[in-house]
Amino acid sequence: MTPVDPGGICEAVLDAVGGHAEAEVTAVVGGRALTRFANSHIHQNVAEELVTTSVKVCVEGRQASASSTMAATNPRALADKALSAARLRPVDEGWPGLAEGPASNSIDHFNLDTAQAGPELRAGVVSDFVNAGTDSLSAGFFSTSSASVAFANSAGHRSSGRTADAMVEGIHRRGLAAGRGWQRAVAVNEIDGSLSGRTAFEKATAGMEASELPPGHYEVILEPGCVADILDFLSWYGFNAKAHAEGQSFAELGQATFAPSISIYDDATDIASTGLGFDAEGTAKARLDLVSQGVVAALPHDRRTARAAGTQSTGHAVAGGESFGPLCTNLFLAPGVTTPSAMVASVKRGLLVTELWYTRILDPKTQVVTGLTRNGLFLIENGAVVGAVRNLRFTQSYVDALGPDNVVAVGNDARLAISGSVVPSLHLASWNFTGGAQG
Amino acid sequence: MFDYATAAVEGALAAGATYADARAVVGTTEYLGARNGVLEQLDQSESAGVGVRALIGSSWGFYAVPAPTDTEARSAGERAAEIAKASALVAGPLLSLADVEAVEAHWESGWHEHPDEVSLAEKADLVVAVTSDMAASPGIAVAEAGVVSWNTRKWFVSSQGHRISQHIVECGASMSATAVGRHETQRRSYGGRGQYATRGWEMVRETDLAAHCTRVADEAAALLTAPECPEGHVDLILGSEQLALQIHESVGHAIELDRILGWEAAFAGTSFLDLATLGEFRYGSALMNITADATLSGALGSFGYDDEGTPAQRVDIVREGVWVGVLSGRDCAAMTGLPPGGMVRADGYARLPMVRMTNVGLLAGDSSLEEIIAATDDGVLMDTNRSWSIDDRRLNFQFGCEIGWEIKAGRRRRMVRNPTYTGITPTFWAGLDMVAGPDEWVHWGVPNCGKGQPEQVGHTGHPAAPARFRNVRVGVRG
Numbered sequence: 012m013t014p015v016d017p018g019g020i021c022e023a024v025l026d027a028v029g030g031h032a033e034a035e036v037t038a039v040v041g042g043r044a045l046t047r048f049a050n051s052h053i054h055q056n057v058a059e060e061l062v063t064t065s066v067k068v069c070v071e072g073r074q075a076s077a078s079s080t081m082a083a084t085n086p087r088a089l090a091d092k093a094l095s096a097a098r099l100r101p102v103d104e105g106w107p108g109l110a111e112g113p114a115s116n117s118i119d120h121f122n123l124d125t126a127q128a129g130p131e132l133r134a135g136v137v138s139d140f141v142n143a144g145t146d147s148l149s150a151g152f153f154s155t156s157s158a159s160v161a162f163a164n165s166a167g168h169r170s171s172g173r174t175a176d177a178m179v180e181g182i183h184r185r186g187l188a189a190g191r192g193w194q195r196a197v198a199v200n201e202i203d204g205s206l207s208g209r210t211a212f213e214k215a216t217a218g219m220e221a222s223e224l225p226p227g228h229y230e231v232i233l234e235p236g237c238v239a240d241i242l243d244f245l246s247w248y249g250f251n252a253k254a255h256a257e258g259q260s261f262a263e264l265g266q267a268t269f270a271p272s273i274s275i276y277d278d279a280t281d282i283a284s285t286g287l288g289f290d291a292e293g294t295a296k297a298r299l300d301l302v303s304q305g306v307v308a309a310l311p312h313d314r315r316t317a318r319a320a321g322t323q324s325t326g327h328a329v330a331g332g333e334s335f336g337p338l339c340t341n342l343f344l345a346p347g348v349t350t351p352s353a354m355v356a357s358v359k360r361g362l363l364v365t366e367l368w369y370t371r372i373l374d375p376k377t378q379v380v381t382g383l384t385r386n387g388l389f390l391i392e393n394g395a396v397v398g399a400v401r402n403l404r405f406t407q408s409y410v411d412a413l414g415p416d417n418v419v420a421v422g423n424d425a426r427l428a429i430s431g432s433v434v435p436s437l438h439l440a441s442w443n444f445t446g447g448a449q450g
Numbered sequence: 451m452f453d454y455a456t457a458a459v460e461g462a463l464a465a466g467a468t469y470a471d472a473r474a475v476v477g478t479t480e481y482l483g484a485r486n487g488v489l490e491q492l493d494q495s496e497s498a499g500v501g502v503r504a505l506i507g508s509s510w511g512f513y514a515v516p517a518p519t520d521t522e523a524r525s526a527g528e529r530a531a532e533i534a535k536a537s538a539l540v541a542g543p544l545l546s547l548a549d550v551e552a553v554e555a556h557w558e559s560g561w562h563e564h565p566d567e568v569s570l571a572e573k574a575d576l577v578v579a580v581t582s583d584m585a586a587s588p589g590i591a592v593a594e595a596g597v598v599s600w601n602t603r604k605w606f607v608s609s610q611g612h613r614i615s616q617h618i619v620e621c622g623a624s625m626s627a628t629a630v631g632r633h634e635t636q637r638r639s640y641g642g643r644g645q646y647a648t649r650g651w652e653m654v655r656e657t658d659l660a661a662h663c664t665r666v667a668d669e670a671a672a673l674l675t676a677p678e679c680p681e682g683h684v685d686l687i688l689g690s691e692q693l694a695l696q697i698h699e700s701v702g703h704a705i706e707l708d709r710i711l712g713w714e715a716a717f718a719g720t721s722f723l724d725l726a727t728l729g730e731f732r733y734g735s736a737l738m739n740i741t742a743d744a745t746l747s748g749a750l751g752s753f754g755y756d757d758e759g760t761p762a763q764r765v766d767i768v769r770e771g772v773w774v775g776v777l778s779g780r781d782c783a784a785m786t787g788l789p790p791g792g793m794v795r796a797d798g799y800a801r802l803p804m805v806r807m808t809n810v811g812l813l814a815g816d817s818s819l820e821e822i823i824a825a826t827d828d829g830v831l832m833d834t835n836r837s838w839s840i841d842d843r844r845l846n847f848q849f850g851c852e853i854g855w856e857i858k859a860g861r862r863r864r865m866v867r868n869p870t871y872t873g874i875t876p877t878f879w880a881g882l883d884m885v886a887g888p889d890e891w892v893h894w895g896v897p898n899c900g901k902g903q904p905e906q907v908g909h910t911g912h913p914a915a916p917a918r919f920r921n922v923r924v925g926v927r928g
Binding site (some may be wrong): 044046048050051052056059062074075076080098100101103130131134151180251258272323333334369370372376408443 | 495542716836
């Protein structure tokens with residue numbers, strides 16, 4: 012397609028809205044590609060061009076949103092759609108108004124090589140992953156994406172930024188055993204398919220001839236992929252000012268809910284992170300400490316929840332957030348000093364967990380979650396991994412898991428997870444496994 | 451729009467594809483959501499574009515462009531072929547397609563009242579009134595309701611001569627009430643996610659959200675003080691809402707042929723089913739009769755032709771407890787020698803078509819919920835899904851429901867909160883011994899089935915009636 016300027020689209024849509032309403036516009040122009048492999052060969056290989064524009068208008072307190080893939084050629088149609096819808100709805104008493112003034116920051120999680128990666132490069136990384144194993148079946152994906160994003164509103168606020176992202180994730184299977192390897196980076200040249208493939212193959216090999224273990228409470232070492240899952244749930248249902256206002260969040264400001272070794276923050280400005288430097292309302296992002304040494308310190312806000320709470324937006328608005336509330340998208344769990352091997356060495360009897368799978372929340376307030384282990388579960392006895400274990404089901408409160416008496420150590424191995432969080436391993440005193448392969 | 455799809459196919463063939471097809475898709479989605487009597491969301495989205503896939507060797511190449519010109523559509527076809535060629539660096543066995551008659555056709559889903567003909571004001575009034583009503587009930591902290599409509603036009607062209615257009619209208623409605631206690635929340639809803647159908651606005655009117663306000667709100671509040679679901683092994687009675695999800699997770703995904711072949715192994719997972727046992731494997735009791743029926747009028751998983759141009763069809767999946775069928779598309783059918791099932795669909799123009807559930811449902815039996823309760827000495831009745839989790843082979847599952855009732859000596863007793871149950875798929879289905887009849891058989895729609903990478907959201911249907919399962923572990927908690 013002819014290159015399209017997202018800033019130009021925003022201005023065209025704002026022009027089309029004219030003086031009829033307050034308005035904010037976001038335009039995304041970019042591309043995504045994903046090479047997928049299974050049974051050790053590439054079977055699905057896709058790419059797409061992206062041009063999406065969303066507009067939110069507010070006509071005398073009546074707000075509506077619309078989006079389109081065609082605004083670059085027909086901005087007026089998009090503006091008219093939103094305006095006509097807004098005029099028909101009731102007044103929105105919670106409308107917080109528009110972000111004002113220039114508030115852009117210098118965040119630029121972008122890499123030109125990632126943006127220009129083609130199918131041959133992606134196939135090469137896949138080849139490296141696949142060839143890292145022998146006598147195994149591999150499956151997974153390698154993706155690259157990039158985008159230029161512009162935000163503009165009728166109050167004069169302008170923000171723009173670029174993103175790039177590359178990730179490889181896959182498994183090697185040997186019989187019923189599987190191991191997982193993954194890596195995510197802004198720069199595609201940092202992705203090492205061989206390394207991820209080798210990790211997956213070694214886990215799969217170690218997982219062969221797994222034994223069955225009875226359900227119960229076990230001491231665990233959770234690898235970073237598991238910890239990212241915990242952070243996602245704490246964030247979606249807990250660190251959310253809207254859920255908090257409605258009484259559905261576990262979070263109580265100032266309360267020592269977690270162990271003193273647990274500090275959680277959101278920081279799009281960190282070089283280890285990905286994404287944009289501003290949120291869906293144009294507010295600049297900055298570091299926000301959610302948990303400081305176990306104490307709940309702050310909640311993320313968008314403009315709507317901030318207005319209701321009498322505070323300022325923290326830059327955590329997301330598209331569609333009127334319903335769900337503000338969300339953190341650049342989470343960090345601060346690393347500790349313990350190496351993963353030292354964690355294993357300190358366990359008398361416990362489990363090393365590679366991945367948590369199909370996790371679903373039973374109740375957002377208690378944060379009780381059920382799910383299963385996957386792609387590598389190993390028994391530790393007397394400080395050493397002694398064998399593989401068949402996957403187990405767990406039913407565990409994620410808040411309790413990080414509670415004051417349950418965190419033994421925090422790893423020094425923090426890394427960018429596929430989910431976008433930067434997380435280390437965790438050594439926990441207890442984890443509630445409620446079922447085995449036989450139910 | 452046929453011209454754009456044709457140009458894309460021509461571009462792919464010129465660049466070396468042995469087969470190519472393309473879909474031009476124009477779709478709109480409208481969603482209105484209210485919370486506690488306030489209209490919270492009014493979103494309208496539209497997308498238009500062309501997605502083209504090219505087959506070379508062992509791999510599909512796919513490329514999608516928004517709102518293309520003729521030249522851009524042709525270029526997209528060329529890019530799809532280039533991507534497929536690059537796959538040769540990590541090649542597998544040659545991929546072929548099962549034969550399907552190339553047809554020129556047009557199909558429209560039925561609707562009596564197109565959702566665009568209903569004013570936004572009326573839609574807004576509905577969700578605002580429903581949430582106001584529920585929020586006014588004692589103990590309700592959050593009342594939510596939403597209505598959604600999808601209006602999709604597709605033009606499909608293949609290098610084998612297909613030329614098919616379709617116009618599909620789908621609608622849905624949802625509502626829930628949440629009571630917040632000191633230590634936990636309790637939620638009741640209509641249908642969990644709501645109800646959805648390949649029908650017009652008449653479906654929303656028939657759902658009659660307003661009629662459910664009092665029950666939904668009262669039950670949510672009552673659950674906060676209800677006793678916990680007992681632990682142990684009992685007879686489990688599932689309402690049709692929950693059974694629909696049980697079918698989706700423990701049958702629908704397990705019978706996807708692409709999963710069985712390992713094509714989804716890294717993400718969604720594989721299946722415990724082994725093709726070598728097709729026609730012999732005992733999936734459940736003799737009362738278990740499952741079909742995948744894309745011809746079911748008005749159900750969410752219905753259509754005229756799938757996104758490979760194969761006509762919609764009804765396929766037996768489990769017959770009297772024996773596994774006899776799969777969900778398939780042309781490529782995986784050719785690989786296994788099975789007939790193509792016409793079950794390949796894509797989430798919009800920008801995604802590669804893949805095997806998706808149609809309407810995978812349990813055929814009605816000859817009992818009724820009241821008869822099932824009366825025949826149960828010690829059991830729990832559960833309904834409406836609240837949480838769902840199943841392993842990557844679709845064997846080990848645990849589901850939580852919104853509400854439960856103890857059943858003792860053939861009578862419904864006290865309400866219980868946080869009801870959960872867990873099991874192993876074939877063992878669980880082997881315990882099926884009573885199924886309610888056609889009067890209680892409901893075509894539940896699931897609008898959020900996730901699968902594939904990049905992830906796609908699919909619309910599926912799951913006809914179900916209340917049923918009983920013997921000796922199930924219930925009351926699992928953290």
